[in-house]
Amino acid sequence: MRAVGFRVNGGVEVLEELDLPEPVPAAGQVTVRVAFAGVNFAEVQHCRGEFGAPDGPHGVDVPGLEVAGTVSALGPGVTGLSVGEPVAAYLPSFGGYAELAVADARFTRSLQTAAGEVDPAHAAALPCVYPTAFGILDDAGRLRPDEDVLIHSAAGGVGFAAAQLARALGARRVFGTVGSAEKIPYALGLGYDDVFLRDDFTTPLTQATEGRGVDLVLDPVGGPVREQSLTALAPFGRLVAYGDLGRHESWTTSVRDLWKSNRTIAGFNIGDLARRSPHRIGDLLTEALHLLATGRIDPGITETFPLAEAAKAHRRLETGTGKGKLLLALH
Structure with a gap:
């Protein structure tokens, strides 16, 4: 064959x-x-x-x-x-x-x-792609109706799927980030409320959410993007890590900082789910x-x-x- x-x-x-x-x-x-x-x-x-x-x-x-x-x-x-x-x-x-x-x-x-x-x-x-999108939104992300979502790598296959499914699961607003300016028009055409450059997303996201932040962040990138995403979470916000597209060195955060700021980090891996x-x-x-x-x-x-x-x-x-x-x- x-x-x-x-x-x-x-x-x-x-x-x-x-x-x-x-x-x-x-x-x-x-x-x-x-x-x-x-x-x-x-x-x-x-x-x-x-x-x-x-x-x-x-x-x-x-x-x-x-x-x-x-x-x-x-x-x-x-x-x-x-x-x-x-x-x-x-x-x-x-x-x-x-x-x-x-x-x-x-x-x-x-x-x-x-x-x-x-x-x-x-x-x-x-x-x-779609079981992954379901898993990060529903199983790991615990998305509830009327919550706001930020999806990194918004123009990719999982990003496209997650944007659609977030709407189907009742998300209020869906924001995205992309790696280059030429991808912004394409991503906006996928139905995002707004799309930002990934290298500088925190300020425009804060403005778009009137300073509150988002309830859920989906992050396949890692590194500085993951670290900055924690600061973009609203109270009781969740960050779901499901990849390392940036091939960054291992990044850690303080458990004390998480519980002091009412934030959560979760993970999703479809291979592990398939096994267990x-x-x-x-x-x-x-x-x-x-x-x-x-x-x-x-x-x-x-x-x-x-x-x-x-x-x-x-x-x-x-x-x-x-x-x-x-x-x-x-x-």
């Missing part, structure tokens, strides 16, 4: 087209014939070696955390799915940049929903597919690349020039 993977860690230059053996599903797994694969920053980190050296079959790791396509084979014990059924799947162990990908049935959901069948070209944008509460991933993907089928969310896809141009998609993310959601097409 055709695939894109890497044998050594590095930047986009380590990605190569490969011809790999077709995978066989084990108990509780399905094989998906991939039509589209989502592209995420975690896959850039995977290539860099932030999750370890390549240790896949034949010394090759294949990136890809989310796919949509059709079921081509069922492993022992799998029920509720059938060969030929259109599905979307989250792949916590990667493998999506290939014609065939093995998925845990618990993280695989049919595109045939009660509200109609979802297009796989749209569904591929959901399995990692796998049913939650499936539930969140089911909900996201329903929202997509009913037209209540937009997948936010801005570019689709052929599989052979996976490196080009990664370069968009590495350089911060990408907007919205990027996909790879495998048909």
Whole structure:
């Protein structure tokens, strides 16, 4: 089968087209014939070696955390799915940049929903990004109706998803930050109330909230942005950390400062959730597919690349020039 993977860690230059053996599903797994694969920053980190050296079959790791396509084979014990059924799947162990990908049935959901069948070209944008957005807003962030939210990396895939879901969960105002001025018009078009440059967001945010601050901050950036975000919290405000796009050194804060200022720091990691509460991933993907089928969310896809141009998609993310959601097409 055709695939894109890497044998050594590095930047986009380590990605190569490969011809790999077709995978066989084990108990509780399905094989998906991939039509589209989502592209995420975690896959850039995977290539860099932030999750370890390549240790896949034949010394090759294949990136890809989310796919949509059709079921081509069922492993022992799998029920509720059938060969030929259109599905979307989250792949916590990667493998999506290939014609065939093995998925845990618990993280695989049919595109045939009660509200109609979802297009796989749209569904591929959901399995990692939307459960993450749900998790940081609802599970870790404890968002309540009429609260204000600040979303860093507002023009990215998770940012786009979180802005929509924050509205659906009853947020009053949704603010965002971006890394460059040219992204501000794009982000404003996604429905944010206001968007600020990430390097200098505290003053305009304070003005926009009449000095109160926001109730919830979603931060995948880390470093100084995370530190400054704490000062932007209203009383009983929460900051949810879910990434380190800036690759900053470990940052710490004082527990005393947190309890003296009525502030909270929480964390969200979809990989840990998949290991320790796998049913939650499936539930969140089911909900996201329903929202997509009913037209209540937009997948936010801005570019689709052929599989052979996976490196080009990664370069968009590495350089911060990408907007919205990027996909790879495998048909």
